[in-house]
Amino acid sequence: MSQRELNLPDSVFEWRRRRNILPLENFDFPRAHIRTDFDRNIITILTKPRMAGSSFQMSPEEIRDAIREGDLTKMQKSYLAEVFEQCDGLDIRLFRHLCGVSLYELARAMIACQVTHPFVAEWMNCRSPNYEPPKNEDRLYRLHGNLGR
Numbered sequence: 001m002s003q004r005e006l007n008l009p010d011s012v013f014e015w016r017r018r019r020n021i022l023p024l025e026n027f028d029f030p031r032a033h034i035r036t037d038f039d040r041n042i043i044t045i046l047t048k049p050r051m052a053g054s055s056f057q058m059s060p061e062e063i064r065d066a067i068r069e070g071d072l073t074k075m076q077k078s079y080l081a082e083v084f085e086q087c088d089g090l091d092i093r094l095f096r097h098l099c100g101v102s103l104y105e106l107a108r109a110m111i112a113c114q115v116t117h118p119f120v121a122e123w124m125n126c127r128s129p130n131y132e133p134p135k136n137e138d139r140l141y142r143l144h145g146n147l148g149r
Contacts, residue, residue: 018116019125026128027107038064038100046095050086051079064100067109081113089119103127 043060051057056075058066066076087095096106107124115121125131 016118019118019121020116021107021110021121021124022128022131024104024108024111026125026130027104029129032103032107032127035100035102035105036097039098042094042098046087046091047083050083054079054082067099067101067105070105070108070112072109072112077113080109081115084110084113084115084120085117087117087120089123092120092123 038060040060043063047058047060047063056079058076058079063080066072066080072080084092096103099106101109107127110120110124115124122133126133
C-alpha cells in the first residue's frame with residue numbers, strides 16, 4: 001500500500017467558515033448583465049418551504065422585481081438573506097438560472113443582504129473572472145466551483 005501525504009488545512013472544517021462575497025465591481029462584465037429566464041414554479045419551490053413560518057412572504061415576481069431594482073427594504077433584505085443562507089451550491093445555481101435576473105443584479109442583492117454562507121458565497125465568487133480561491137481552500141473550490149456558470 002502506497003503512502004500519500006495529505007495536505008489538509010489546520011482544521012479539516014476550515015473550508016466551511018463563513019466568507020464575504022467579493023465587491024460588486026468584480027461582477028461588472030458584459031456577460032454578467034444578461035438576464036436569465038424566469039420560472040415561477042421553481043422559485044416558489046426554492047423559497048416557500050424555507051420561509052414557511054415567516055409572516056412576511058414574497059411572491060416569485062416580487063422577488064425578481066426586488067432583485068432587479070436593487071433598492072431593497074429592510075424586510076426584503078431579511079427575507080432574501082434567509083432564503084440565500086439556507087441554499088447550497090446547487091440550489092443557488094438553480095435560483096440564479098431561473099429567477100429572471102442577471103448575475104450582477106443577484107450579486108448586488110446578496111451583498112446588500114450580507115450573505116456569508118460558505119457555499120453560496122464561494123459559488124458567487126467563482127463567477128468572477130479573476131477570482132482565485134486561497135490555497136488551503138481547494139476542497140471547497142472543487143466541490144462548488146464546478147457547478148456551472
